[in-house]
Amino acid sequence: MSLPMTRLFWLFARWPLVALHALGWLGGWAVWLASPTYRRRWAEHTRLAGLRGRERWASVGAAGQQVAELPRLWFGPPVPVGWEGAAHIEAALAQRRGVLFLTPHLGCFEITPRAYAERFGRHGAPITVLYRPSRHAALDALLRPARHGAGLAAAPTTLAGVRQLMQALRRGEAVGLLPDQVPPEGLGVWAPFFGRPAYTMTLAARLAQQPGVQVLLAWGERLPWGRGYVVHVQPWAQVMHEPLAADAVQAAAQINRAMEALIGRCPRQYLWGYARYKAPRPLAPGAA
Template sequence: MLITLFRTLGRWPLPALHALGWLGGWLVWLASPTYRRRWREHTRRAALRGWARWASVGAAGQQVAELPRLWFGPPVPVGWRGAAHIEAALARGNGVLFLTPHLGCFEVTPRAYAERFGVQGRPITVLYRPARHAALDAVLRQARQRPGMAAAPTTLAGVRQLMQALRRGEAVGLLPDQVPPQGLGVWAPFWGAPAYTMTLAARLAQQPGVHVLLAWGERLPWGRGYVVHVHPWAEVMDAPLAADPAQAAAQINQAMERLIRRCPQQYLWGYARYKQPRALPQAT
C-alpha cells in the first residue's frame, strides 16, 4: 500500500510536489511545538536571520515531498558544478568518499552520481538508517537499490560493506552530520555546541588512497530540478584531515558548516542534531 502511494505521487510534476511540500513544512512547523523550538534553537545558534531562516521552514517540507518523485518517478533535471573533480578522482582508480550534510536534496546526489558514473562500472554505496516501521523500511530498501547504486545500513555489517566498496575503488556516500549510534562517535562542536558526531567518516577518509569530496544537491526554485555541487576537501578546509578521531570529527563538522553557509535556507534546521545517540543496531 505504501509503495503504491509513493509510486502514485512519483508521477506528480516536481513543481506540484514542491508546492505541496512547502505547505506541509509550514503546517508541521505550526503544529509541533517541539519541532518549532528545536528549529529556533538551531537557527539562533548558527546566527541565521531574515529570509533564509524563514525559507528553511518550507524547504524542509519540500525535501520530504520530493522523495516519491526521486525514488519512483521519471528522471528529474540535474545539473553539475564540479563534476570534473569526480572524473579526476575516478581516473586515479582509488575509492571516492562523498560527504554530504542535510542540505538541499541530499537524496539526489547519489542518484545523479549513479546515473552518470555508477552505471559505467564505478557504483556508489550509500549509508542509510533503516526505518523503524517495516513498511517504510521496505520502501527505503526498494528505492535505494538501483543500477550503479547500493545501500548499506547503519550497522557493523553496513560499515564493512562501505570499507569493501572503497577497497574495490568504488564510491561511498554518507551524511556526516547524522547522529551515529552509541559507541560510533565522539562529542565535537557543531555551530558552537557539542554534537555527537560519527568517527566513521574520518575512518573511511583515512583509508589508503581514498579521495574525499564534499557534495550537496541544490534544489532549484519552481520545480526546475537540481544542481549537484562538488568540492574537494582542500577547497573548503585549509588543513588536511587530522589523524585523531576527535579532531577529525570537529574538522568535518566545520566543513559541513561551511557548506551549509552556501545555502542555509535549504538546511534541515529542525533535525535533532544534538540528541543523545541510540544503541547500536545488531548486525543481520
Template sequence: MVTGLAGWAAWLARWPLGLLHALGWAVGWGAWLLSPTYRRRWRAHTQLAGVRGWARWASVGAAGQQVAELPRLWWGAPVPVGWEGAAHIDAALAHGQGVLFLTPHLGCFEVTPRAYAERFGARAPITVLYRPPRQRALQALLRQARQRPGMAAAPATLAGVRQLMAALRRGEAVGLLPDQVPPAGLGVWAPFFGRPAYTMTLAARLAQQPGVRVLLAWGERLSRGRGYVVHVQPWEQVMNEPLAADAAQAAAQINRAMEALIARAPAQYLWGYARYKTPRGAG
C-alpha cells in the same frame, strides 16, 4: 499499510516537480505550526548558527519540500540535474581512487547519489549508507527505492560498514551524511555551530583509508521546479588542512566542513533535525 503507502507514493511520483515542491512548502509550514517541539528546535538551531531573515523562514518550507520530492526521486521519471565540479569526480576515477562523498542534511541530499549513479555509475558504482526504518514493513519499500543501476545501499550496521570499506578498496564511491547522529559508542562529542554534538567517527575512518579521495557534495534545489544542481568540492578546497588522525579532532574538522557547505545555502538546511540529541547510552 505498506500497500496503501506504495499507492500514494506511485501517485505522487507522477506529479510535476514544481507541484510537489508547492505541496512540500505547505507541508513544511503545517508541521512547523502544529509541532511546538519542532518549532523550539528550529528556533534554537537557527539562532545558534546565526541564520536570520529570509533564509531562516524559507528553511521551514524547504524542509517540507525535501519530503514531498522523495516519491518523484525514488519512483518517478528522472529529474533535471546540473553539475558544478564533476571534473573532480572524473579525475579521481581516472586515477582508480575510491571516492568518499560527505554530504550534510542540505538541499536534496537524496538526489546526489542518484545523479552520480546516472552519470558515473557504469564506471564505478556508489554505495550509500542509510538507517533502516524501525517499522519492518517499510524496510523492503525503502530498500527498493535506494537500489538502482550503479547504486547500492548499505545499512548502518557493522555489515554495512564492511560493505562501504570494500567498495572503497575496489575504487568505487561511497556516500554518507556525517551530520547524522550515530548510535552510542560510534561517535565522539565535537562542536557543530559552537555547540557539542555527538558526531560519527565513521566518516573519518573511511576518509583515512589508503587511496581514498574525499569530496564534499550537496544537491541544490532550484526554484520553480527547475530541478537540481549537484555541487562537488575537494576536501582541501574547503578546509585547506589535512584530516587529523585523532578521532575527536577529525570529527570537529568534518563538522566545520559541513558548516562551510551549509553557509552556502542556509535556507535549504534541515534546521529542525535533532542534531544535538544524546543517543541512549552515550556519555
C-alpha cells in the same frame, strides 16, 4: 505501510516537481505551526548558526519540500540535474582509488548519489551509500528497491554495512554518507557544530583515512519552480585547506566545520529542525 498509503506514495511519484514542492512547502509550515517542540528546536538551531531574515524563514518550507519530493526521486520519472564541479569526480576516478562523498542534511541529499550513479555509476564506477533501515518492515520493503539500481547500492548501518563500504573503497569505487547524522552511542565523539557540542560519527573520518581515499564534499541544490537540481562538488582541500587529523575528536570537529561551510552556501535548504544535538541512542545488537 497500508495499501492506501502505498497507492498515495506511487501517485505522488507521478506528480511534477513544482506541484510536489508546493505541497511540501505547505506541509513544512503545517508541521512548524503544529509542533511546539519542532518549532523550538528550529529556532534554537537557526539562532546558533546566526541565520536571520528571509533565509531563516525560507528553511521552514524547504524542509517540507525535502520530504514531498522523495516519491518522485525514488519511483518517478527522471528529474533534471545539473553539475558544478563534476570535473573533480572525473579526476578522482581517473586515479582508480576510492572516493568518499560527505554530504550534510542540505538541499536534496537524496539526489546526489542518484545523479552520480546516472552519470558515473553506470559506466563502471558505482557508488555505495550508508542508510539507516526503517523501523517499519513494510516501509523498508517498499524503499529497499529504490535504494538499489544501476551503479547504486546501499549499505545498512550495521557491521556488515560498514564492511561493505570498506570493500567498495578498496575496489576503487565511491562511497557516500551523511556525517551530520547522529550515530548510536559508542560510535561517535562530542565535537562542536555551530559552536555547540554535537555527538558526531567517527565513521566518516575512519573511511577518509583509508589508504588512497579521496574526499569530496557534495550537496544537491533544489532549484525553484520545479526546475530540478544542481549537484555541487568540491575537494576537501578546497574547503578546509588542511589535512584530516588522525585524532578522532579533532577529525570530527574538522568534518563538522566542513559541513558548516557547505551549509553556509545555502542555509535556507538545511534541515534546521533535525535533532542534531540529541543524546545518542543505545547501540542496537548487530549495529556497527
